Amino acid sequence: MADPASILAFVLAGLKAAKLAYAVLSSFKDGPENVKTAMADVESLLSTLEQLAVCRALEGQSGEALRAPMNACLHDIELFARELESLSPGTQSSRGARYWKKFRAAWEEKTLSKMSARVASHRASLNFCLNVIQR
Secondary structure: OOOHHHHHHHHHHHHHHHHHHHHHHHOOOOOOHHHHHHHHHHHHHHHHHHHHHOOHHHHOHHHHHHHHHHHHHHHHHHHHHHHHHHOOOOOOOOHHHHHHHHHHHHOOHHHHHHHHHHHHHHHHHHHHHHHHHHO
């Protein structure tokens, strides 16, 4: 049987990383479509993780079903958030232009699209588990 506290800790850590990734992506007000798509995928994941964080059913044995998908999600979203955070401009003036230039140089379009697809996949998997647990 899974320790409910450990499952909740994974969920909360995932929430923290997803919020960081969302904050970085949302700083691109006029970003290209792939940035908007990634931001929407992270926002959907945030919603699912917030639902999981308050789900009372995690306290029972049903929380075990989340262990593998939550571990995979946490690994990927933390990696994604760290990579995005490393591109952060800090407190530079005219940071938007430099930030975007640095972001584009570090992230190929395919890289962001692949990460976005992984986030969407994790959201779907966790949503499925959440629906099963709540029944």
